[in-house]
Amino acid sequence: MDAFYQQIPRPDFPRSRVARNAKPLINTFDAEFPYTAPPLDFSFMNIGNFDSYLHGKDDEPRQQGQKKLPVKTEDGKYSTTTxxxxxxxxxxxxxxxxxxxxxxxxxxxxxxxxxxFNYLIKIDEVILNFPNIKILYLHGNAIEDAKEIDKLAQLPHLISITLHGNPVESDPGYRQRVLSKLPNLRALDFSRITKADREKSQVYVSMVGDRNPTTKKKHARSNTK
Structure with a gap:
């Protein structure tokens, strides 16, 4: 499972980068993840859309070294939660x-x-159809609007998320706003959420309210043109 924490930013996507001053979640996996099967791995396969797999693409999932693939059921599906x-x-x-x-x-x-490390601009509400998601990696994408992150508040069990390497990371108060919108998080961008983080988030909300910093940033850019 070390590969989950060792993703290398893709050189063709300059926004991909490792979170600054990130602290690895060494114990989160052991404490929170009921790992009973290997992950189903379709990484590094140049998949352009989910439909391309559904419409005849016959790529098999990747097998990491000597690790086994998840068990395949009689109907050709994989028994795994990852x-x-x-x-x-x-x-x-x-x-x-x-x-x-x-x-x-x-x-x-x-x-x-x-x-x-894809090119996703939005967080589609279709993800809400899978309410048991606890750990979600979205770092190194192209998410710019902070409102996209707000949708994830409807995932009741989400405790860890990564968003670094997205344009939204440059929003003022980015970390504080994410914590205010997703109060159940225990980790953000591979960094544990501390009591001090919570307090800063509360101060941020009391000062700026529910304003979308992305809108303000876009307005500032338009005024410079």
Missing amino acids: LKMNNNLLQEWKGFAQFLTDVLASPQELYWLDLS
């Missing part, structure tokens, strides 16, 4: 739900989803 789609060419979520239904034996049990 899916890796990182380092691909995904730009949208079309076909996401059907993809999970086609490859996972129990898609509703999806627990850990890695979509890092």
Whole structure:
């Protein structure tokens, strides 16, 4: 599972980078992740959209070294709660739900989803159809609007998320705003959330309210043109 913490930023995507001053979540996996099967790994396969797999693409999932693939059921689906789609060419979520239904034996049990290092601009609400997600990797994408992150507040079990390497990371108060919108988080961008982080988040909200910093940033850019 070390590979989950050692994703290398893709050189063709300059916004991809490792979070500054990040502290690895050494114990989160052991304490929170009921790991009973290997991950289903479709990373580094140049997948441009979920439909491309559904419509005849016959790529098999990756097998890491001597590690076994998840058990395959009689209907050709995989018994696992972990899916890796990182380092691909995904730009949208079309076909996401059907993809999970086609490859996972129990898609509703999806627990850990890695979509890092793609080209996603939005966070589609289709992800809310999988409420058991606890760990979500979205770092190294193209998410710019902070409002996209707000949608994830409806995932009741989400405790760890990565968003660094997205344009939204440069928003003023980025970390404080994320914590205010996702109060159940225990980790953000591979860094544990401390009591001090919570306090800073509360101060931030009391000062700026619910304003979207992305809107302000876009307005500032338009005034400089």
